[in-house]
Amino acid sequence: MAMTTNGPQLMATIPWTSATAAVHQFLTAALSHRGAAALPYAEDARWTIHQHLAALSHAFPTLRPTAGHFTHNDGRGATLLRSEGTVPLATSSSACLSISIWLLEAYPNLPPAVFLSFPPGTAVKPRHPLVDPSGSVSIPYLRSWIFPYYNLVDLVRSLAHLFSQDPPFAISPSPIHDAKARETAKVVEAVQRHLAAAGKSHTAEMEALLDTQTQLKRRKAEIARGLTRLEEEKELLEQQLQMLIMNCDVTESWVAKNHRRPTASLDGVFEPSNAHSRRAMECVAADMAAEDVMYVLDEALREGCVPLDAYLKSVRAMSREQFFHRAISAKLAPPQLELDN
The missing domain is CATH 3.10.110.10 (Ubiquitin Conjugating Enzyme)
Incomplete structure (x- = not known):
């Protein structure tokens, strides 16, 4: 059949x-x-x-x-x-x-x-x-x-x-053989269940490993792209470094050529053109110096470093001196032209 x-x-x-x-x-x-x-x-x-x-x-x-x-x-x-x-x-x-x-x-x-x-x-x-x-x-x-x-x-x-x-072929199983066969069948069944469970576990592990492999490949590609960008940035920075080195060389050459020139005095930077201008500049300087002294006296009085009577005496003296310098500066200043409306 x-x-x-x-x-x-x-x-x-x-x-x-x-x-x-x-x-x-x-x-x-x-x-x-x-x-x-x-x-x-x-x-x-x-x-x-x-x-x-x-x-x-x-x-x-x-x-x-x-x-x-x-x-x-x-x-x-x-x-x-x-x-x-x-x-x-x-x-x-x-x-x-x-x-x-x-x-x-x-x-x-x-x-x-x-x-x-x-x-x-x-x-x-x-x-x-x-x-x-x-x-x-x-x-x-x-x-x-x-x-x-x-x-x-x-x-x-x-x-x-x-x-x-x-x-x-002729089959004549004995009771002992039947018992052994049943025990063997139980063992075989248990082994088959174990193998089936192990197979499922191995399949899950393989799927997890394949997923990990996919992620690693994707990350490898990302790292490769990142390395490419870093290489490009490195080349750009090296070019900028070469430009800086060239600029430094130019600057050092200029400094080497010009560093032996005599250093001009700060007081000689601004020179008055005549005696009238010199007197006006001295009055302005004295006026500003008096202003600085009075500022320092104010700070000293606030902190209690100068007694009040000494402070007043010094301020009156500096104010008197400042007044005279300002008056002289006003006389020496050139006349201002008034524009008609």
Whole structure:
């Protein structure tokens, strides 16, 4: 009895994200090799092979993909992908089928090669309709294989269904074996749960690392732009520094050429042109000096450094002197011309 389903519909409903990260990592690495180490599959079939094996590992966690050497009937050898492990049978909780599913070079256009392996002390039932003495399996699902409507998941389900009805070897489990099988199944289930949780954790870590990598790349670009701006500013500052050095050289040359000139006295900077002007300048200077003295006397009186009588006496004397100097300055000042309105 061949169990068939719509292959594309099955592949669309499989929750790929819950498959273990190890399976996806192995398949990605194995199918991405190029050159002499490349697997002999068509380029456009590699993604389909990846999907089929990952879906099979998800549906039957005891089946894991590996790579191995396969020898054809004509003696040719090739390194191919296979999925091997055990598949439980419905006839007994401890009965399992040890199978190896080899994906030949033309897969998925041609069906895979399926082989059974038997526990020590057992053999294939004589004249079994689905298995030959070498362990090679031939079931209707394989003989009527049509891609893309057939896939590995339905193939294994068909194998489990057919061999549950007609086991390829005698099954006589003992109570002790059943107990051991149950304990083994519990351990396997616990390990599978642990692997699933670890896979989710690793997936989250990988996503966080990818996000960090994206941020680092963005910051690297920002730093590169900042370094470029700093280099431009550095070049501009170096140009300005060269200009300052040139200006300093020019200034130093000018100073070296002119520093030996005699320094003029401050008193000789402003020279009156005649005696009349000299007298006027002296009166103005005396007037301002008297004003400064009276200001100092005011400060001294405020701070209590000068008694009041001495302050008044000095102020009267300075005021009298200032009055005379101002009067002389007024006489010496040139007449002001009045403009008629």
